[in-house]
Amino acid sequence: MSTITHSPAMKSLRRMFLNPTRKQIVDYCDSIGILMWQRHGIFFAATLLAAVYIDATKAFLLYSAVLLTDLLDIRMARRVSKWTGKDQRTARRIGIQILINTVLSALAITTFVVMIALEQRLGGHFTPLFFLFAAALFCAMNNHQILGALIVRLSIYAVGFVYIALIDVLRFMPPITSYIWLQFFTVAFVMYFILDVSRLYLGMYRANLAHLEKLEAEHEKTKIAYKVKSNFVSTVSHELRTPLTSIKGSLDLIQAGSIGPVPDHLKPVLDLAGRNCERLSDLINDILDVQSLEAGRFVSELKPIVAEDVVEEAVQVNYGFADKHGVYLDFTRPETTTYIKGDQRRLIQVLTNLISNAVKFSEQGDAVTVRCEIVDNKIVVFVEDNGIGIPENSRDKVFGQFHQIDSSDQRDYGGTGLGMNISKQIVELHKGVIDYVSELGVGTTFMVALDIVEKPANQPTTPGPTAWDERAPNKVRIAANG
Structure with a gap:
């Protein structure tokens, strides 16, 4: 007995009828929800015709039974929407509920059309057969996600087809040449057609399901590879930072003359080495920032701060x-x-980053202006330069990773191509907006807009504006209030 219960055939039947996957269940319920009104439009039209020409009481009573089964499906769909898919016992219970709902729905519809056929005395049974054909075709095209439910529904419909086709055969016992037998054989052909349509739609759904599973498996592999890559880049960047700091420190000591006088012919070489150390350090820092952003651990807890203090610093x-x-x-x-x-x-x-970029792309003696404005409950920080400007249609390059407007090896302005991308992500994490306007040969203005919040309770008074002229280097002009 145990061998029979656990045989491959029994396991296959159990999986078919009681253990559908979460994807199949969700697709099945989505199909029910999307096509609910379409189905009921067809059923209600059939009910009105049956009420006018057959029996109104029976028609609306059976329509109520169909409506009740659909309400059960809606209740089940809501339960599925809250299901995470991890509990297999829940999957089995939902599978059983789907089968119960399917049996009740198919019986209600089949009883409905059989009632019409029994009440119809003249003109054959075209109307009930067409109603049943429409229901079976609808099932074949839209309820193929769960094979067990599809088999149960079509089996009940098949009983209805055969019964209706046999009504006149049993009633009149006609010869084989009669049109009644023609109708019987036509019904058999229609049943074959519905089974073939079911097979086609089921095959397409399973092919799509297999393709989706393959894509999901590839996606998981990609995520694992991406995580490995991120960990590798982060580890290497951290490992590079320590020796680079030592090299940079040693070069600074040599250039400062702390170790001894530096011969004039070595100064350009040391200066070049120092600049490239700084560029490499910036690149490492930017890569680490990108890794932190992608890992979601870049921005700490947001709290109320004074915008003017941020800009001043x-x-x-x-x-x-x-x-x-x-x-x-x-x-x-x-x-x-x-x-x-x-x-x-x-x-x-x-x-x-905005100010340093503005400085880099400005000519010697030019000015970079930083100012703040309040616009529609937002504070907007403007960074304006009179530099070379940005070509049109370059927004993707400006805010992309590892992009620069001039990406050639001979470009005049250094950089990693990550700064603006990092800046954009930081601003978006603050629910702000960063953008720019530019004209070639005239200059560029970058804007950062952030929402203003109310002053927090018990916040200390912010010191007044500070005049910085006395502390600023000779070629830095700072304007102070007053």
Whole structure:
């Protein structure tokens, strides 16, 4: 007995009828929900015809039974929407419920059409047979996701077809040449047609299901490979950072003369080595930032901060860089105190990137202007330069990874091609917007817009604007209020 219960055939039948996959169950319920009104439009039209020409009481009573089975399907679909798919016992219970609903629905529909056939005395049984054909074809085309339910429904419909076809055969016992037998054989042909349609739709669904499973398996492999790649890049970047810091420190000591006088003919070489160490350090830091962003651990908890403090600190961070390039920084701190919700360190990183880019693409003696405006309950930070500008249709390159407007080996401006992409992601994590307007040969203005929030309770008073002229390097011009 145990051998029979656990035989491959029994396991296959159990899987077919009681253990459908979550994907099959969800697709089945989605089909029911999408086509619910279409089905009931057909059933209600059939009910009205039966009510007018046959028996109104029986017609609406049987339509109520069909409606009740659909309500059971809706209840089951809601249960499926809350199911995660991890509990196999739930899958089995849902499979049993689908079979019960299928039996009740198919019996209600078959009883409906058989009633019409029994009440019809003249003109053959075209109307009930057509209704049953429509129901069977609808099932073949739209309820093929669960094979067990499809077999049960079509089997009940087949009994209905045979019964209706035999009504006149048993009633009149006609000779084989009679049109009644022609109708019987036509019904048999229609049943074969429905089975063939069911087979075709079932085959297409299973092919699509297998293709989807293959894609999901490839996706999982890709995710694993991507995780391995990310861990590798992160590990290598961290390992490179330590020796690079030592190399950079040693070069700084040599250039500063701490070890001894530096011969003039070595100074250009040391300067070149120092610049390339800095570029390599920037690249490593940007790659680590990208990895942190992709891992979702880049921005810390957002809290209320003063927007003007963020902008002021970002300008101060770029004093030395602007002085080195002979570019002036113009910034007037507004008299307002505006609160935003954000990670101050990361927002400073965004503005530092915008300001340093503006400086790099400006000519010596030019000015980069940083200003703040309040627009529609947002604070907008503008970074304006009079540099070379950005060509049209370059937005994807500006905000893409490892892209620069001039990607040739001879480009005049260094960089990793990651800074603007990182900045965009940081701003979007703050639910803000970053964008730019530009004209070739005229200059570029980048804008960062962030939502203003109310001043938090017990927040200390922010110090007033500070005049920075006395502390600024010679080629940095800072405008202070007053």
